[in-house]
Structures are given as structure tokens and as C-alpha cells.
Amino acid sequence: MTYAERTVARRAAAAGSRTGIYKAIGLALMLGMPLGLSAKIDDTQVYEPVAPTIDQARANILIARQLQFTHFRDMGINDQLSEQVFDAYLDYLDGQRIYLTRKDVDQFTGMKGQLGSALKTGQLQPGFDIYNLVQQRIIERLQFALSVLDKGIDTLDFGAEETIRVDRSEAQWEADTAALDELWTKRIKNAVLAQRLNEKDDDAIEESLKRRYEGQLKRAYQARSEDAFQAYMNAFTSIWDPHTSYFSPRTSENFNINMSLSLEGIGAVLQADNEYTKIVRLVPGGPASKQGQLQPADRIVSVAQGEEKPVNVIGWRLDEVVDLIRGPRNSVVTLEVIPANASDDTITKTIAIKRDEVKLEEQSASKDLIQLERSGDDYSIGVIHIPTFYADFQAMQAGDPNYKSTTRDVRRLIQELRDDGMDGLVIDLRNNGGGALHEANDLVGLFIDEGPTVQIRHANNEVQTLDDQDPSVAYDGPLVVLTNRMSASASEIFAGAIQDYGRGLVVGSQTFGKGTVQAVRPLNHGQLKITQSKFYRVSGGSTQHKGVIPDIEIPSRIDKTRIGEDALDRALPWDQIEAVPHTRYFDFSGIIDELRQRHETRFATSPEFNLLQEEIEFLNEQRELESVSLNFETRKAQHEQIERTRLSIANARRELRGEEPFDSLEALEEWQDQQSAQLDTVDDELDFVIREGGHIVADMVELDRRMVSITTPRHFAAKTPAQ
Incomplete structure (x- = not known):
């Protein structure tokens, strides 16, 4: 038998x-x-x-x-x-x-x-x-x-x-x-x-x-x-919306599976995705974020501890995968993942990450000052990177007058950049997944006199408005806010308010579109995370589903069909409520076409941008594949073509930096492993996009001299009520 x-x-x-x-x-x-x-x-x-x-x-x-x-x-x-x-x-x-x-x-x-x-x-x-x-x-x-x-x-x-x-x-x-x-x-x-x-x-x-x-x-x-x-x-x-979910008693202990804010791990937020465990986002300052290879929408195939054999986790429960990935500080966990841009589920890469805790200072805002030479004129452009909206709530509640927060740190950094003679400012919110709502509200207040920053509509249709009530302004000069698809929630509130007030321009790609608020409610057995409110901009439009549309768009490698609110089943739709009275500090309509034209002219001759476009086209080709061949010779030829393209793009990027090209894909992958071990990876897209943000700030100054001085109390056009 x-x-x-x-x-x-x-x-x-x-x-x-x-x-x-x-x-x-x-x-x-x-x-x-x-x-x-x-x-x-x-x-x-x-x-x-x-x-x-x-x-x-x-x-x-x-x-x-x-x-x-x-x-x-x-x-x-x-x-x-x-x-x-x-x-x-x-x-x-x-x-x-x-x-x-x-x-x-x-x-x-x-x-x-x-x-x-x-x-x-x-x-x-x-x-x-x-x-x-x-x-x-x-x-x-x-x-x-x-x-x-x-x-x-x-x-x-x-x-x-x-x-x-x-x-x-x-x-x-x-x-x-x-x-x-x-x-x-x-x-x-x-x-x-x-x-x-x-x-x-x-x-x-x-x-x-x-x-x-x-x-x-x-x-x-x-x-x-x-x-x-x-x-x-x-x-x-999920029929109500993708952010409403049930947590079993065990899963409740791992709410949002954020493994780095309170526990030692890799600093990633995970969720179940059919048979796989998927990376939702990386926690700024966490081991995975600093290591540089793990990306949102990657799916985990196996997990290995140190030198041990990998354990295949396809079909495992989410909490079991989390337990495997967590571990003591300074130990190494190796993940085999299907990259988000893989042409099929059999293409994997292996990523070794040293576990650690995320320290608040590693999530803190930081600054750079870049120098631009333009037709004989020199510009000093301040750049402030904000990886998340944070606040040290324990120190705040203890009455510590020096507690850390996004707004406090950015105010200090702005003053330091002004002391260094900056001519304009770029706020970098790319990959900022949000955080403390009150910090987004307070941060807007650094750039406006006072006024509403965001509206919150509740399930009973009652609308609550958050306001900046501090008339002091930390910076009133030309401003660009950089966003990408991973800019979400509080980031979208800040970028939307800056755009609605005419206080600056938003540059980059469409944001995530996470414009809903959830509350966790206890049950007799587990918990329910339920969507109870929705964010709206002061102009009345929701940040939900649509996100913030940039004034000047820069394409990104991120796949919008797989990442973003509008890629989620049954996401709440975009809608609009009444605008609230707010000030327009500057009307960009008179110069926006010229700003876009200058931007496009620069990018038409930019080797970095042309390389980015080539890479995006290559990734899109892989994403659009509906089937793959099971014939060995055909598949081998396709595989070799993909490897040649990857190597070509990597070598073109090295040549832009004046570095020797790799002679093989194996040499490239070995170098990537070494860079990851040193936590010293470089994302070239970030570098040239920041520079472009600086050029747009300089264009703003050149096209409207009301933006030239950052020492006068008010250099914008006279305030007019928003229409």
C-alpha cells in the first residue's frame, strides 16, 4: 500500500x-x-x-x-x-x-x-x-x-x-x-x-x-x-480598509512588528503577504537602513543565524518570522529575499545585517551645506535631512527643558546654517514614513507666522483643526521640500502645508498617500486596529490616496504599482472638505513654468539623471514581465542579459565618480557586501537630487528677487487670503 x-x-x-x-x-x-x-x-x-x-x-x-x-x-x-x-x-x-x-x-x-x-x-x-x-x-x-x-x-x-x-x-x-x-x-x-x-x-x-x-x-x-x-x-x-486589522493576543505584543524602537533587531516593519513576509518600511537609523541593501517590498525567503544553515520561512506565520529575525545586539542575521524589482519569485539575494538598537540620536535631523557655482554666481544651500518625526516623550513628560524633538533640532540646525551664510534651504523628507503628528504641526510653524496646519475629520464628520499658535518664524527664505513615494503620513502633512501656504515648492515624486488615523482598541481576545479619522490639508484636499503631488517632479526607482496607498486594495478614496482660512506667502504661478523649464534643461544633460532613467526603464521592463521561460537556454540568455545590464549601470555610476569599473558581476556583488559590512553604502540618486533641489532654490532667487535676503523679517509678496 x-x-x-x-x-x-x-x-x-x-x-x-x-x-x-x-x-x-x-x-x-x-x-x-x-x-x-x-x-x-x-x-x-x-x-x-x-x-x-x-x-x-x-x-x-x-x-x-x-x-x-x-x-x-x-x-x-x-x-x-x-x-x-x-x-x-x-x-x-x-x-x-x-x-x-x-x-x-x-x-x-x-x-x-x-x-x-x-x-x-x-x-x-x-x-x-x-x-x-x-x-x-x-x-x-x-x-x-x-x-x-x-x-x-x-x-x-x-x-x-x-x-x-x-x-x-x-x-x-x-x-x-x-x-x-x-x-x-x-x-x-x-x-x-x-x-x-x-x-x-x-x-x-x-x-x-x-x-x-x-x-x-x-x-x-x-x-x-x-x-x-x-x-x-x-x-x-480588510473590506473596510487595508489599515484596519485584527491582532491576536500574541501579535498584539508585536504591534506593527516594529522591531527596533523597543527591541533589538534589524529595524524593519514587516507584514504578511500571501506565503511571504514582506518588508513594509525600514526604521530610520536602524541596522537595515544603515546597511543599505534591504528595501521596502522585498519578500523574505529564508533566515539564518550567524553561520548556521538558513531556515526557509515561506508559509510561516508572521510572528514566527519576527521571532527568528530578532536576537541579541551585535549578532548577525542573514536574510534571503526576493527583491522588490525581481522579474520573478525565484530571483533572490542574500543580505547579512548586524542586529542593534535604534538610538534616538541616529534618527535625528542632520544638516549639510552644499556649494553651487552658477554662471559666475556662488550659492550656499542648506540641506536638512529629517528621517522621521520624533520626540523624546519620556524626557518631555519628566520636564526636561532640553528634550530632543524634530522641531527643536531643526530650529537649531537652521540657525547654524544661517550663521554659515546659506542662501536657501532644502528640507529632505524622502523615505520619512511619518511619526509624531504634533511635531509635523510644530515644524510647519518654523516657516509660517501662525495658522492652521492640518484638518482631521472623524467618523462622526466632526472636523478638528490643528494650528501653529507661535508667531515666531525660524526661517522665511526660499525653500524646497524633497519627497518620494516613501514620504508618508506626517511628512505629507508638512509638505502639503508648505505647498498650500505658498511657503515653498515640493520637489520629487508623489508621496505615499497615507492620510488615515488608526486607533487600537482592546477586545476580550486580542486587539482591533481600526481607522477612525482622516487627514485633510488646509486647502481642503485629503492627503489620503493621492498624497502630495510635487510642483516639480523627479522620477524614482520605487515601483508605484506596489508601494503606496493607491496600490492597496480597498484603500479609502481621496476626497475634499472645506478649506480653512490661511495665508499665501508667495504665488509661484508667475515663475513655475520657467522653474520647470530650467530643471528639465539641466536634467537633459545630466549624466546622473540619464543613468537613473536608464535604470528605471530596465526595472520597469522586469516588472512588466507576465511570464518567464522554463527552457534552460532561453532562460540563461535572459539571465545573462539582465546581469550585463546590472553591471553596465553599476559601472556607469562608478565612472561618474571617477572610480574603476568592475570586471564582473561577482566583483560588483563582493564590493556591495564589503560596503554593507562597513555601513558605508552610497545612494547616488540622493546626492544629485539634493543638488537639483539646491539649483531650484537658486532659480527661485534669480527669478524673483523678493527671495534674495534671508536677513529681513519678511521678503515674500504681501500676504493674501487663500482662495
């Missing part, structure tokens, strides 16, 4: 005592695993279906009430929402359509319109039935994958002209088990090809893939009731 046949016999014997999914959809569906497998795994294991608890049912009822009556989005629980929950839940459990068949999905057609009423009353069994089926199908798929590997990867055909779809999130469900077998054979071939192209031998590849699938299989057998409940509740809450 084969392994599969023994498993069928055991399950048939045990089925009479089981409840839930097996009674709901029948024993035949439970036994949908194909016969004849010979995977070398523990054949005594049987998946035990998980069941909801009374505490979970009570928490479900509380969550449903909170969503209906306190969420910013006014939405009831009805049949239409029930269908949305069903689709969101399947996306959460099988987002790439690789486990379930169309027949499996059709089994639940009857409950599709009934989930809403069940969720209102804490009837969790339908959600658990779906979860148990998916877990069973995951086990079957992994068993099939191991059976393929047992036959040896040398039996796979890499000569056929086959392809595999890169992203299956919009694919149709496969018709039956045979179709899934074909798909998974292609997935295995794809994984083997990627490792062969990375010059691994077949024995190492087989060992690596077996470890991966066996690890996932072990976790599938270890599924817990809490896993099902958290998955189901997060599918439910």
Missing part, C-alpha cells in the same frame, strides 16, 4: 468522528489527494482540522460592531459585503491560486452570500471550514512537490518551450488536480532553473527545495485555531 493509500485509509476510519469541513463538503473532497505518491515524509501525520473557540466568537461579534459603528467608512454588513469577504478570504489564503481548484471553490458557492450574517453573530464555522480545506490542499500540494523531487530533478525536462506566469493573483482557478500537478511541476522547474543559473549543483538544489517544502509542510500540519481566526478576521476587516 502506498503512502497516499495508507493516508486515505486512516482518514476514512477517522472521518466519522470529525466535524466542520468534512461534514460540510463530504469525505470525497477531504480525500482529494492523488494516489501513488512516494514523498519521503512522516506518513503517520494527519491534518487535524481546527475549530473556533467561544472567546473567538465573542471577539468576532465585538469586531463586527466596531466596524459597523465606529469605522471612518460608513458601511453595513450585507449580502454584497459577504461576497467581498469571501473573495478577500480566498485571496488571503491562496492569493496566487496555487492550492485550490475551481471545483474546491465551487463547493462554497452556497455560503458565499451568507458569511456576513454569520460574522454578525459570531458563527465562525464557515470561515474555519474554508481554512481547513485550504490547509488540506496545501499539504497535498507540498506532498506532490516532494514526490517530484524524490524522482530527481534530472528527470525534469528543461528543453521544452514552456513558460510560467509570474503573478497569478488574477489567474483563473485551475480546473482540477491534474492541472494543479502540471502547474506545480512548472513551479518546481522554475525554482530549479533559478538556482542552476546561480551556479548551484543539483544535489544542493534538491536539498534546498526539500528543506523548503518540508518546512512548509510541517507548519501546515501545525495549524492552530488562532491562525484560522486571525486570517478570517483580517479578511473581514
